[in-house]
Amino acid sequence: MKIYINGKFYDKKDAKISVFDHGLLYGDGVFEGIRSYNRLVFKLKEHIDRLFESAHSIMLAIPLTKEQLIKATLLTLKENNLKDAYVRLVVTRGEGDLGLDPRKCKGCATIVIIADKVALYPEKLYKEGLKIVTVPTIRNLPEALNPQIKSLNYLNNILAKIEALNAGCDEAIMLDSLGYVAECTGDNIFIAKQSHLYTPPQCMGTLRGITRDTVLEIARKNKIPVHEHVLTRHEVYISDECFLTGTAAEIIPVVEVDGRIIGSGKPGKFTLNLTKKFKELTTREGVKY
Numbered sequence: 001m002k003i004y005i006n007g008k009f010y011d012k013k014d015a016k017i018s019v020f021d022h023g024l025l026y027g028d029g030v031f032e033g034i035r036s037y038n039r040l041v042f043k044l045k046e047h048i049d050r051l052f053e054s055a056h057s058i059m060l061a062i063p064l065t066k067e068q069l070i071k072a073t074l075l076t077l078k079e080n081n082l083k084d085a086y087v088r089l090v091v092t093r094g095e096g097d098l099g100l101d102p103r104k105c106k107g108c109a110t111i112v113i114i115a116d117k118v119a120l121y122p123e124k125l126y127k128e129g130l131k132i133v134t135v136p137t138i139r140n141l142p143e144a145l146n147p148q149i150k151s152l153n154y155l156n157n158i159l160a161k162i163e164a165l166n167a168g169c170d171e172a173i174m175l176d177s178l179g180y181v182a183e184c185t186g187d188n189i190f191i192a193k194q195s196h197l198y199t200p201p202q203c204m205g206t207l208r209g210i211t212r213d214t215v216l217e218i219a220r221k222n223k224i225p226v227h228e229h230v231l232t233r234h235e236v237y238i239s240d241e242c243f244l245t246g247t248a249a250e251i252i253p254v255v256e257v258d259g260r261i262i263g264s265g266k267p268g269k270f271t272l273n274l275t276k277k278f279k280e281l282t283t284r285e286g287v288k289y
């Protein structure tokens with residue numbers, strides 16, 4: 001495996017950054033998780049745009065242009081000769097001292113690109129669906145650390161994941177501060193009810209997922225009415241279908257929430273149909289390398 005760090009490639013065992021890097025010391029940085037399918041990088045521009053938006057919001061100057069970062073990503077994929085890959089793009093504030101002050105990071109930001117094999121949920125879970133649970137840890141408040149910023153500080157989501165695992169479940173539903181459904185720890189959430197599709201709006205403490213936007217686009221093209229609407233747990237419990245979306249998971253069915261069986265207790269027809277259409281899109285759309 002060859003890992004890109006600030007313009008150079010390193011073997012995995014030599015790919016190291018400083019212990020004074022503020023990405024390690026404070027989670028001060030941003031990231032993206034991107035997928036390629038058969039040598040086509042899916043929604044690359046959208047991921048790069050979101051990375052730059054996250055960086056802009058935290059006043060982190062990425063020392064490459066978008067075009068240069070796209071080139072570096074494609075080069076990393078080529079270098080690793082991966083047909084289907086999961087790419088992690090990480091930009092940290094860089095090396096500083098033991099204080100918070102980002103001005104002490106005198107050098108450049110650190111850019112790391114890792115292209116690895118895709119680690120999916122087991123196939124069984126796609127066939128049978130996930131059991132998920134609402135957890136006590138709420139999603140970060142937008143006015144504290146906005147979930148739109150894909151920052152390196154994922155403790156909020158990791159705590160929720162721990163709570164879900166402790167409850168014997170695969171994933172967590174995180175609520176916002178008002179008690180509405182926000183999202184899961186690394187996925188957005190959708191429900192289907194009477195042939196309409198619903199997902200929480202991004203302003204409610206939800207990351208505007210690129211897979212989420214793709215699913216909304218597919219649904220609109222197929223004349224499925226979609227609503228970006230606040231959801232309560234009750235609406236999730238009484239939905240006909242529920243599924244999660246994310247770059248890593250793609251579209252994964254949910255069949256049980258907080259002990260309530262969803263719909264028929266099996267992945268439903270909207271979920272399966274959208275999954276099929278999503279897969280078709282990933283095989284034909286993307287940036288070649």
Ligand code: PXG
Nearest residue numbers: 185186187188207209210211212246247248
């Ligand atoms: N919500 C959150 C909180 C996320 O972190 C999504 C939704 C889905 O967004 P996309 O753009 O991927 O459709 C994410 C995605 C991983 C991993 O390795 C994935 C994510 C974050 C951390 C790890 O599976 N992000």
